[in-house]
Amino acid sequence: MAVSENGDRRAQGEGQARKSGLLQGPTAQRRALVKRPPAEGRVVAITGAYSYIGAELARRLEADPRVSRVLAVDVRKPAFPASKTRFHKIDLTMPTADSDLSALWKREGVDTVVHAAFLSSPTHNSAWAHELESIGTMHVLNAAGEAAVGKLVLFSTTLVYGAGPSNPNFLDERHELRGHPRARFVKDKVEAERQAERFARENPETVVTVLRVAATLGPTINNFATRFFMRPACPVMMGYDPLMQFVHESDVVDAFQLAVEGDHPGAFNIVGDGVLPYTTVLALLGRIPVPMPSFLAYSVSQALWMTQIFDSPPNFLDFLRFMCIADGAKAAREMGFCARHDIKQTLEDFLGVAPPLSAAERGL
Amino acid sequence: MAKSILGDDPFSTGKSKEGEKKAAERPAPVGKRERERERERERERERERERAQAQAQAQARPAKKKVAKAPTPTKKPEPVTAEPVAPPPPAAEVEAPRAVGEAEATEPAPADDYGPSIDVPPGHGSHLTDELRQGEQSGLGAARVGGLGPQRLGPSFPPPPPAPRRKMPLEFLWRRWREIAMRDRSEVVDEFGRDPHVAARMDPVLEFLYKRWFRVDVEGMGHIPAEGRALLVSNHSGTLPYDGAMIMYAVHRDHAEHRAVRPLVEDFVFHFPYLGTLMNRIGGVRACQENAERLLAQDQLVAVFPEGIKGVGKLFSQRYQLQRFGRGGFVKLALACDAPIIPTAVVGAEEIHPMLSKVTWLAKSVGIPYVPITPTFPLLGPLGLVPLPAKWFIAFGEPMYFNADYGPEAAGDRILVNKLAEQVRQRIQEMVDGLRARRGSVLLG
Known part of the structure; x- marks a missing residue:
């Protein structure tokens, strides 16, 4: 730091x-030490290994013969049968996290770090969230620089673009990261991205990949979006019906896997194919729309958030008024990422009533 | 319509057999195409029967083989040893998808696609079917077909099999509700949000406005290319953006290719409650450079109104005086995207809501630029929102293709851009003046 x-x-x-x-x-001396990820015997560290993405990625890396060790870093131990994965309890909100991490990574000879220790939904404890997301990222980046890691993959969301009336229909990666006014949850992620950007500039030898993931749905993942759409009734801002975009949980892990396997510096939007209007999404999910006039909705939402009845802060209602859709063309072009599920399949799978994909569709 | 969305879809958990049975029991399809197909199959079956009979006869009387063969329509004589009862393979192939009761099943789906649309009701209008199909393919399909096959998509280790299905509580109620909720919308919209079902539902309204209310006269439709990109630049008027809808509908209705025009809608309309959403569902796109470039790159027709809010909110006293054409963004767009500009003049729209004055102080607080004062509007309440039935004329002019003289880099030359924008404005003003001079009466034309 x-x-x-x-x-x-x-x-x-x-x-x-x-x-x-x-x-x-x-220094140039330390730069020379940066390890290129080898073809065989790779050592991958995953922060936030208890999260869905962390655990799922670790599980898939377990099956990869080219990976010799996986270091799972979190405060809680992920539960899956592991032979190559070792759990290390390091709290990123602790001031000593950076030295702990760098000592560990140096000792183990880590060549790739996947930083996925981010909150999946907004919290009332915004000070702690800031410590974890913004300061935690700083610790991870410092440790990665110190341990001369060859590759860093960072989790981010498409929320960093913010929902606004002046958004074009498809936001590409060059679009400004406006975040969302007064939304701590988004602001911390923007801060994390800015730090990663600076890290990439300062450490040109390290491949820094930022994956901006759209709202993730799926049968097993638990996050803000799944909890929102699990409710039997969802608020609709009267007169507004923005287009929405989702990505399937297993497609997200695919993207992380691709980023770990190949070298793709830069930011990428990880999105599913297709968009649907919000009310059509609700209809497909069989949810009851509750129309609310906008002037009322914000205060009602504020009250529900303050009393902790609902877990969405009031300014998130902007996402029900304006579009925030990212363009996944760059990921398809440069990473070769192509979502296996389109929006309808994602919604059906989220409900858990869809037929499983055929073998051909799953790429077997 | 709802039935086809929900009846035979993947949501029918573990009831597929029942579904098939039901499908088999369904009455004969009523669509024209269906009936034709049915007849064809009938004919085929008859031929089979004849062939089988002929073969049986041939076997019974091997000596008179040649005579028996004569009436069969098959070109190649079948070997005598062939089993007469075994149905020939082509018939079986035709029969199989029939049992599922799918309208489109006989057409082979592309291997990469996820099958035919379950959205298409049997015997529905074909252009809607095509559009839905196109929408389905353009999303994931396009990316898959376009070289990025699933094999290139290569995390080497595929995801684990999905979790087992869940059982919904009160599933029948939920299912019923879903059916009701999905009734008037389609499961696939295009990437800018056009919903084919909503658009189809709006067609009668637009037809009424076009044919009966405004009695639109269109000239110069031949100037719109049958394919490829073009930028329709039009004057803007009428307090509410009826002109965009009418241009869109005119081309959709009267052009030889029935092309879709995507009007670029200014922000205040696009974010206007209900109106903006409706505009979006029937094909409107938020006006911004990125969207326009994307649409032109897809070789679509894009309609722009460079006057923007200054045009649509003109006072009646300023009617048919074209306002400043923005900052010439549309010229930059045409130059950069190599698109011809088709100047378009709309006459009649100025008189549908003759705005005598506008109030801005009240409007700003509710998020709209102004509240119009027309002879009818605040006076008659909501009734005042009914447009006056003026007679409309729409003229499409000769395409102006600037890229013949300038390259795409000319988009950076601001003086030139402004000059070209002014040229287009002059052209449209002339067209408007010409149409007005020919027009006798405002209401009767």
Whole structure:
């Protein structure tokens, strides 16, 4: 942390040096140590291994003969049968997390870090959320720099673009990360992305992949979106019916797997195919729409959030008024990621009443 | 319609056999295509029967083989040893999908696709069917077909099998509700949100407005290309954006290819409650450079109204005086996307809501730019929102193709862009003036 902050301060006066990136980040000596992920015997560290994505990815890496070890870092132990995976309890909100992580990763010779320790839904404890998401990412990045990790894969969401009246129908990766006004949950993720961007600039030897994942649904995952759509009735802002986009949980893990296997620097939108209007989504799911005038909806939602009856803060209602749809073309072009489930299949699978995909569709 | 969405879909958990039985019991389909297919199958079956009979006869009297063969329609003589009872393979192939009762099942689905649309009711209008199919394919299908096959998609280890199905509580109620909720919408919208069912439902309304209420006269339809991209640039008026809907409907109805026009809708209409959503479902797209580029890249027809809110909110005293054409964004778009500009003039729309004055102080608080004061509007209440039945004229002019003279890099030349925008504006103003000069009466034309 100290390195980059000092570097930052120095660079303020020296625009030219800043552009070259020489004043910041690790020294040339340390850069030479950066490990390219080898073809065989890879060591992958996953932070947030208890989360759906972390655990699922670890499970798939278990089956990969090219991976020799998986380090699962979290505060809770993921439950799955593991032969190569070792659990390490490190709390990212602790001030010593960065040195703990770098010591561990150096000792184990980690070549790839997957940082998925993010909250899947907004919380009232925003100070803790900030410690975990923004400061936790800082610790992870510092440790990755220190341990000269060759590849870093960061979880992010398409919420970082924010829902707004001036959004084009398809937001590509170059679009500004506006976040969402007064939404801590989104703001912390934007902060994490900014740090990762700076890390990538300062450490050109390290491949930094940011995966911006759309609202994830699926039969097993539990997050903000699944809880929202599990309710029998959902609020509808009267007169508004924005288009929505979802991605299937197993497609998200596919994307992480692709990012671990190949080198794809940059940010990628990970989205499912197809869009549907919000009310059609509700109709397909068989949910009851509850129309609310916008002036009322915000205050009702505020009251429900304050009393902790509902787990969505009021400004999230903007996502029910305006579009926030990301364009997955870059991931398809550069990563070769192509979602196996389109929006309808995702919704059906989320309900748990869909037939399983055929062998051909699952790529067997 | 709802039945076909929900009757034979994957949601029928473990009841597929019953579903099939039901499908088999269903009355004969009523669609024209269906009937034709049915007849064809009948003919085929008859031929089979004849052939079988002929063969049986041939076996019974091997000496008179040639005589017996003569009436059979088959070109190649079948070997005598063939079993007469075994049905020939083509008939079986035709029969099989019949049992499922699917209208489209006889057409082979692309291997990468996930089968025919379950959304298509038997015997429904064909253009709607085509559109739905196209919508289904354009999403995932396009990406899959276009070289990124599933084999290239290569995390080496496939996901584990999905979790077992759940049983919904009160499933029959839920199912019924779903049926009701899905009645007037389709399960597939295109990537900009056009819903074919909603659009089809709006057609009678648009037809009434077009034919009976505004009695639109269209000229120059031949200037709209049968295929490929083009930018329709039009004047804008009428307080409410009826002109966009009418241009869209005119091309859809009267063009030889029945092409779809995607009007770019300014923000205040697009985010106007209900109206914006409806515009979006029938084909409107939020006006911004990214969307327009994407649409033109797909070789679609895009209608723009560069006057924007200044045009639609003109006072009656300023009617038919074209306002500033924005900042010339549409010229940049045409240059960058290599699209011809088709100047379009609409006459008549100025008189449907003659705006005498507008109130802005009240409007800003509810999020609209102004509240119009027309001879009827606040006075008659909601009745005042009915447009006056003025006679309309729409003219499509000669395409202006700037890329013949300038390259796409000219989009950065602001002076040039402004000059070209002004040229287009002049052209449309001339067309509007020409139409007005020919028009006798506002109401009768």
